Amino acid sequence: MVLTIGLTGGIASGKSTVSAMMRQLGLPVIDADEAARAVVRPGEDAYRQIVAAFGPGILQKNGDIDRAKLGAIVFSDEAERTKLNAIVHPAVRRRMLAEKEELVRAGAKTIVLDIPLLFESGLTDWVDKVLVVFVDEETQLRRLMARNGFTKEEALARIRAQWPLAEKVKRADAVLDNNGTIEETRRQLLAVLETWGALEK
Numbered sequence: 046m047v048l049t050i051g052l053t054g055g056i057a058s059g060k061s062t063v064s065a066m067m068r069q070l071g072l073p074v075i076d077a078d079e080a081a082r083a084v085v086r087p088g089e090d091a092y093r094q095i096v097a098a099f100g101p102g103i104l105q106k107n108g109d110i111d112r113a114k115l116g117a118i119v120f121s122d123e124a125e126r127t128k129l130n131a132i133v134h135p136a137v138r139r140r141m142l143a144e145k146e147e148l149v150r151a152g153a154k155t156i157v158l159d160i161p162l163l164f165e166s167g168l169t170d171w172v173d174k175v176l177v178v179f180v181d182e183e184t185q186l187r188r189l190m191a192r193n194g195f196t197k198e199e200a201l202a203r204i205r206a207q208w209p210l211a212e213k214v215k216r217a218d219a220v221l222d223n224n225g226t227i228e229e230t231r232r233q234l235l236a237v238l239e240t241w242g243a244l245e246k
């Protein structure tokens with residue numbers, strides 16, 4: 046029996062920080078953001094669909110998608126974001142399922158799916174347990190602006206493109222409070238993984 050853990054939270058709440066800890070503990074992590082980058086590389090179907098839908102103006106000189114330009118469009122206009130999601134999400138889901146099947150075939154006992162939009166995309170039936178990384182709004186805004194160099198408006202636009210983090214906390218099987226130090230978050234993570242029997246070899 047494979048235990049599938051859905052790791053989610055809000056933008057900049059600390060999912061990648063926590064998924065790195067889970068990898069260090071020997072748990073395989075399938076990363077939706079990584080999949081979303083891979084499926085839009087030049088030559089991929091989704092790449093062609095994105096250029097057709099948004100025009101060559103969202104491309105860099107070398108032909109790669111200009112993520113900052115496309116981000117500015119989709120985080121300021123819900124209809125544009127829905128258009129992009131309709132192109133990218135099906136390809137991301139196919140890629141993640143293929144990765145998961147490979148891990149199951151290789152005998153993985155616990156698999157982590159790091160999916161920022163687990164709830165927004167209605168993917169909770171993909172996982173056995175939902176682990177939410179929580180931070181308060183002020184901390185989230187500060188860390189997001191510091192990490193990406195966004196203005197407050199750009200950061201808020203991204204935060205508002207997702208469910209409120211408090212709604213995800215209500216639906217979680219376990220919550221990591223990531224407002225403190227990374228060490229404090231790690232201690233909480235170990236306790237949750239212990240409880241779920243996720244660390245047995």
Ligand SMILES: CC(C)(COP(=O)(O)OP(=O)(O)OC[C@H]1O[C@@H](n2cnc3c(N)ncnc32)[C@H](O)[C@@H]1O)[C@@H](O)C(=O)NCCC(=O)NCCS
Pocket residue numbers: 055056057077078081112113115116119126129130133134137160161162203206207
């Ligand atoms: C708009 C894009 C090009 C911006 O790229 P950029 O490198 O600036 O951001 P990155 O991809 O690293 O995402 C950073 C964070 O933004 C948030 N985010 C990304 N896409 C979305 C979205 N469609 N809706 C809400 N939040 C999103 C997530 O919290 C993600 O972790 C990119 O985010 C994208 O292609 N998004 C559509 C695919 C998607 O929904 N990915 C999210 C998980 S599947």
Ligand SMILES: Nc1ncnc2c1ncn2[C@@H]1O[C@H](COP(=O)(O)OP(=O)(O)OP(=O)(O)O)[C@@H](O)[C@H]1O
Pocket residue numbers: 054055056057058059060061062063078161188189192223224225226227230
């Ligand atoms: N406990 C913490 N204390 C201080 N800084 C932190 C803590 N946890 C995360 N950070 C920092 O906050 C920022 C956001 O963390 P991280 O990138 O892990 O979030 P995320 O949820 O993966 O973001 P995204 O939704 O964009 O993928 C990063 O710069 C990270 O180094």
